[in-house]
Amino acid sequence: MDKLIDTWDRIIAAVEPVGDWVALLPLRLILAWEFWESGVMKYGGNNWFGSVQDNFLFPFNIIPADFSWFIATWSELLGGIALALGLFTRFWAITFIILSIVAISGVHWPDDWNGLAELSKGYAISDKGFGNYKLPLLYIIMLLPLGFSGAGKASLDQLLSRFIRKN
Numbered sequence: 001m002d003k004l005i006d007t008w009d010r011i012i013a014a015v016e017p018v019g020d021w022v023a024l025l026p027l028r029l030i031l032a033w034e035f036w037e038s039g040v041m042k043y044g045g046n047n048w049f050g051s052v053q054d055n056f057l058f059p060f061n062i063i064p065a066d067f068s069w070f071i072a073t074w075s076e077l078l079g080g081i082a083l084a085l086g087l088f089t090r091f092w093a094i095t096f097i098i099l100s101i102v103a104i105s106g107v108h109w110p111d112d113w114n115g116l117a118e119l120s121k122g123y124a125i126s127d128k129g130f131g132n133y134k135l136p137l138l139y140i141i142m143l144l145p146l147g148f149s150g151a152g153k154a155s156l157d158q159l160l161s162r163f164i165r166k167n
Contacts, residue, residue, distance in 0.1 A: 001059035002148070012109075013167065020152060020153045021152065021153045021154045022152070022154060023143060023152060024146060024149065024151060024152035024154075025148075025154050026153060027142050027145065028084060028086060028089065028146065028148060028151060028152075028155075029083075029084060029085050030142070031082070031083055031096070031139060031142055031143060032079075032080045032082075032084035032144070033080070033084075034080075034120075034139065035075075035076040035079055035080040035083070035096060036076065036077060036080030036081065036084075036146055037080075038076045039072075039073050039074070039075070039076030039077035039079075039080060040067065040077070042072060042073040042076065043073050043077065044144035047065060047066060047069040049065040049066075049068050049069045049072075049084055049106075050065040050104045052107055053065050053068065053106070053112060055068075055106040055107070055109070056068070056102050056103055056105060056106040057101065057105045057106075060102050060106075072099060075099060076099070077096055079092040079096060083096075083146075084141035085155070085156050086151030086152065086154065086155020086156050086157050086158070087151075087155070087156040087157060087160075088157065089146050089150050089157050090146070090147055090150055092146075092162040093143045093146035094143075094147050095141050096139065096143050097143050097144075097147065100137075100139050100140050101136075101140070103136050104133045104136045108122070108127075108131055108132050108135075109122070109131050109135040110122045110130045110131035111131075113130070113131075118130065119131075120152055122134075125136070134167055
């Protein structure tokens with residue numbers, strides 16, 4: 001049994017430093033792609049925020065729809081690039097968490113629900129009258145480690161941190 005535990009400890013000791021470099025990278029890359037893609041669709045599309053703005057949480061429900069569209073579009077485009085590079089990762093993670101919460105409230109939350117069983121039906125990709133908050137909720141959950149831990153070692157944040165500490 002001791003040999004098994006020792007072998008396991010050696011495996012963990014070998015894998016842990018690699019995890020510091022790559023564990024958060026797939027999260028950053030998939031989230032960067034998703035937010036970038038959403039920003040590109042907004043950039044080339046028509047502003048539909050006016051039709052759902054009343055559903056946005058305060059203070060986003062009082063900001064003019066054109067300004068909200070502009071901010072959401074450019075946040076997704078610039079933030080998508082920044083996440084891919086691991087640049088200002090905590091800032092962008094928090095920004096995207098807020099953006100996702102507003103998106104859930106404005107677009108993905110069901111208009112009406114009468115209990116948790118009905119609300120749970122909205123945990124879906126397609127809206128069949130119960131909302132479709134699954135993807136933005138998953139994005140929030142995936143953004144939490146980036147907000148709390150940062151980008152990881154394979155990032156520009158790490159390089160900037162080293163540069164700042166040297167000077």
